[in-house]
Amino acid sequence: MPETKLPTPDAAAYAAARAHQNQLTKPTGSLGMLEDVACRFAGWQGRAVPRPPKAAITVFAADHGVTAEGVSAYPSAVTAEMVKNFAAGGAAICVLARQHGARLEVVDVGVASPLPALSGVVSARVAPGTRNLARTAAMTEAEVDAALEAGRAAARRAVDAGAGVLVAGEMGIGNTTPSAALICHFCALPPEAVVGRGTGVDDAALLLKTRVVTQALARLPAGADARAVLAEVGGLEIAAMAGFYLEGARLGMPSVVDGFIAAAAALAACAMAPGLEHWLLASHRSQETGHQAALARLGLAPMVDLGLRLGEGSGAALVLPLIASALQLHAGMATFASAGVTDKA
Ligand SMILES: Cc1cc2ncn([C@H]3O[C@H](COP(=O)(O)O)[C@@H](O)[C@H]3O)c2cc1C
Numbered sequence: 001m002p003e004t005k006l007p008t009p010d011a012a013a014y015a016a017a018r019a020h021q022n023q024l025t026k027p028t029g030s031l032g033m034l035e036d037v038a039c040r041f042a043g044w045q046g047r048a049v050p051r052p053p054k055a056a057i058t059v060f061a062a063d064h065g066v067t068a069e070g071v072s073a074y075p076s077a078v079t080a081e082m083v084k085n086f087a088a089g090g091a092a093i094c095v096l097a098r099q100h101g102a103r104l105e106v107v108d109v110g111v112a113s114p115l116p117a118l119s120g121v122v123s124a125r126v127a128p129g130t131r132n133l134a135r136t137a138a139m140t141e142a143e144v145d146a147a148l149e150a151g152r153a154a155a156r157r158a159v160d161a162g163a164g165v166l167v168a169g170e171m172g173i174g175n176t177t178p179s180a181a182l183i184c185h186f187c188a189l190p191p192e193a194v195v196g197r198g199t200g201v202d203d204a205a206l207l208l209k210t211r212v213v214t215q216a217l218a219r220l221p222a223g224a225d226a227r228a229v230l231a232e233v234g235g236l237e238i239a240a241m242a243g244f245y246l247e248g249a250r251l252g253m254p255s256v257v258d259g260f261i262a263a264a265a266a267l268a269a270c271a272m273a274p275g276l277e278h279w280l281l282a283s284h285r286s287q288e289t290g291h292q293a294a295l296a297r298l299g300l301a302p303m304v305d306l307g308l309r310l311g312e313g314s315g316a317a318l319v320l321p322l323i324a325s326a327l328q329l330h331a332g333m334a335t336f337a338s339a340g341v342t343d344k345a
């Protein structure tokens with residue numbers, strides 16, 4: 001796979017935005033992370049006063065052979081059923097996309113059972129789910145490449161549709177298991193520090209899930225590159241999300257990273273293209289064990305902590321109004337000079 005060459009955000013526009021923030025009628029720094037968000041959008045758009053972006057949400061769906069081990073509280077069949085629910089507009093992410101007027105596309109990267117043609121669902125099937133990573137490599141590297149490309153193509157469609165900020169979500173019963181393995185690998189953490197309850201498994205399944213991750217990681221050869229790591233312990237939708245982030249950044253478009261699975265995909269993508277993290281914003285702190293460590297490794301601070309553990313891109317969608325407020329405050333507030341307010345001494 002050719003190395004992705006990424007642009008760098010515009011440092012001059014970022015600095016101009018920071019200077020502008022310091023002129024606004026508020027104590028310096030008092031809008032906290034909203035100030036950083038506005039300045040980072042300035043860097044991404046190359047203008048001191050960035051325009052409010054339209055958001056596009058892409059949900060990648062795929063199944064996981066590892067569900068045969070009993071690592072999820074829900075059966076694999078839910079993945080396909082939820083894709084139908086996405087098409088019918090009934091999932092959490094559908095409600096949030098409608099609320100925010102965001103484009104929503106669902107991409108089938110490898111749901112186990114073939115789906116009928118569904119409105120809003122793009123078929124980019126690589127395989128009928130991954131193989132069971134408890135016992136064997138989840139994917140071949142060719143499958144990883146195909147999934148990465150499915151994600152890249154989806155990012156191009158979102159940008160072509162006029163998006164100024166991208167959101168990747170996922171649906172894949174069992175996917176917190178490969179995500180935990182990826183986070184362990186890229187953060188050099190033991191499974192006990194990363195594996196969580198996902199959809200809500202009991203203590204016995206949590207132990208089993210931890211053992212599965214330990215066994216899968218033991219197969220990784222020393223010095224395996226990100227593609228090989230994804231093939232061994234990853235997932236089709238996770239690889240697609242990585243491709244989506246990479247292509248977004250290549251096109252100069254930032255992505256809001258959702259929860260645990262998104263963080264795992266972002267870590268893999270950053271390993272493929274250092275500097276990608278400069279194009280990412282973290283929406284929230286997930287309840288899932290190990291998410292905080294993954295964000296720390298990415299150098300990202302979550303905007304909110306709402307006790308979420310859903311996925312689908314829901315956390316990222318929930319912060320879109322905060323991003324809009326950050327940019328409106330940046331553009332709309334008076335300066336000390338314009339309002340005749342005395343600045344600090
Ligand atoms: C009805 C339903 C809707 C969901 N939407 C997202 N997830 C989330 O839960 C799954 C990961 O958790 P685990 O690894 O424990 O299976 C993923 O599909 C994720 O998107 C859902 C899960 C369910 C059951």
Ligand SMILES: O=C(O)c1cccnc1
Binds near residue numbers: 197198261286288
């Ligand atoms: O944080 C997430 O993305 C998450 C956590 C649990 C289950 N599904 C998703």
